Amino acid sequence: MSGQDQTKYANKLQDANVLILGGTSGIGLCVAEASLEFGALVSVASSNPERVHQAVAKLQKAYPSKKDNIRGYQCDLGNQDTMEKNTVSILEKVVQDTGKKLDHIVHLSGTGVDPVPLSALGVKDMTDRNSVNLRFFSPLMFGKHAPKYMNPGPSSSITLTSGVLAIRPLHGTGFAGPMTGNAASSLGMTKGLAVDLAPLRVNLVLPGAVDTPLWDALPGGIGAVLKAKAKDTMLTKIIGKPEDVAESYLCCMRDANMTGTEVHTNGGTLLF
Numbered sequence: 001m002s003g004q005d006q007t008k009y010a011n012k013l014q015d016a017n018v019l020i021l022g023g024t025s026g027i028g029l030c031v032a033e034a035s036l037e038f039g040a041l042v043s044v045a046s047s048n049p050e051r052v053h054q055a056v057a058k059l060q061k062a063y064p065s066k067k068d069n070i071r072g073y074q075c076d077l078g079n080q081d082t083m084e085k086n087t088v089s090i091l092e093k094v095v096q097d098t099g100k101k102l103d104h105i106v107h108l109s110g111t112g113v114d115p116v117p118l119s120a121l122g123v124k125d126m127t128d129r130n131s132v133n134l135r136f137f138s139p140l141m142f143g144k145h146a147p148k149y150m151n152p153g154p155s156s157s158i159t160l161t162s163g164v165l166a167i168r169p170l171h172g173t174g175f176a177g178p179m180t181g182n183a184a185s186s187l188g189m190t191k192g193l194a195v196d197l198a199p200l201r202v203n204l205v206l207p208g209a210v211d212t213p214l215w216d217a218l219p220g221g222i223g224a225v226l227k228a229k230a231k232d233t234m235l236t237k238i239i240g241k242p243e244d245v246a247e248s249y250l251c252c253m254r255d256a257n258m259t260g261t262e263v264h265t266n267g268g269t270l271l272f
């Protein structure tokens with residue numbers, strides 16, 4: 001018997017319009033690669049125009065036959081004063097440039113931990129922080145505005161990002177409170193938005209330590225120290241690779257039955 005094999009699974013993202021916030025580096029860039037490999041139209045966005053430019057060039061070099069499927073946008077989501085305007089603007093631009101509504105939004109824009117101990121912290125320190133704005137307020141603004149720019153129904157999704165620190169505070173640092181408090185807000189945000197936006201789906205990925213440029217940006221070389229500490233607590237004994245962690249985001253996009261839930265990818269650190 002001859003004939004064509006079915007492609008029930010391979011084509012789930014074919015021609016899907018995917019916007020990846022924080023798609024210019026690390027995990028987000030891998031989600032962009034994977035989405036392209038599955039046939040999606042991919043727009044990556046982040047605050048640094050040079051980073052956007054480099055990411056688009058890198059993707060176009062890796063996928064020369066899909067050049068027209070790749071777009072890059074500068075968009076700062078870390079400032080409370082401009083966040084809502086920038087949110088609407090990026091949604092409008094991507095829909096206009098691609099000529100169709102979005103199917104999936106993946107929110108990975110984030111910064112490393114702010115290693116300021118609780119004892120030295122003021123409220124304004126927290127409200128001024130990129131990490132809080134990106135983790136809490138930005139997903140809220142996408143929850144408010146994105147549905148208008150997305151195809152309705154459970155085939156569409158928004159995937160947010162937090163981290164394993166939302167579940168397990170980092171001992172011995174003196175900044176577990178602000179860090180875990182902020183990270184854990186995503187758990188409630190995901191469930192609440194999933195209810196508000198249904199049948200559009202909203203899910204959350206919580207990575208453990210992943211080998212990305214995020215660690216290098218931390219002050220005073222603390223990134224290397226924290227990364228080594230994290231590795232010791234992983235059952236796999238390997239810091240996560242961004243191309244592996246990207247699979248959790250694909251799962252959130254492709255499983256139309258999944259909403260309001262958390263996906264963990266952390267090398268088994270919670271069992272340590």
Ligand SMILES: NC(=O)c1ccc[n+]([C@@H]2O[C@H](COP(=O)([O-])OP(=O)(O)OC[C@H]3O[C@@H](n4cnc5c(N)ncnc54)[C@H](OP(=O)(O)O)[C@@H]3O)[C@@H](O)[C@H]2O)c1
Nearest residue numbers: 022025026027046047048077078109110163209210212214
């Ligand atoms: N790596 C880990 O171990 C780990 C663990 C748990 C959770 N996470 C989370 O996973 C997400 C991705 O992190 P990553 O490890 O892939 O780090 P990364 O390589 O540093 O990527 C972070 C992305 O966020 C963008 N971004 C930063 N500030 C932004 C802003 N103000 N507005 C818009 N975009 C902004 C960055 O681009 P620009 O600089 O151009 O803005 C970049 O594209 C983050 O939310 C991070 O907190 C990472």
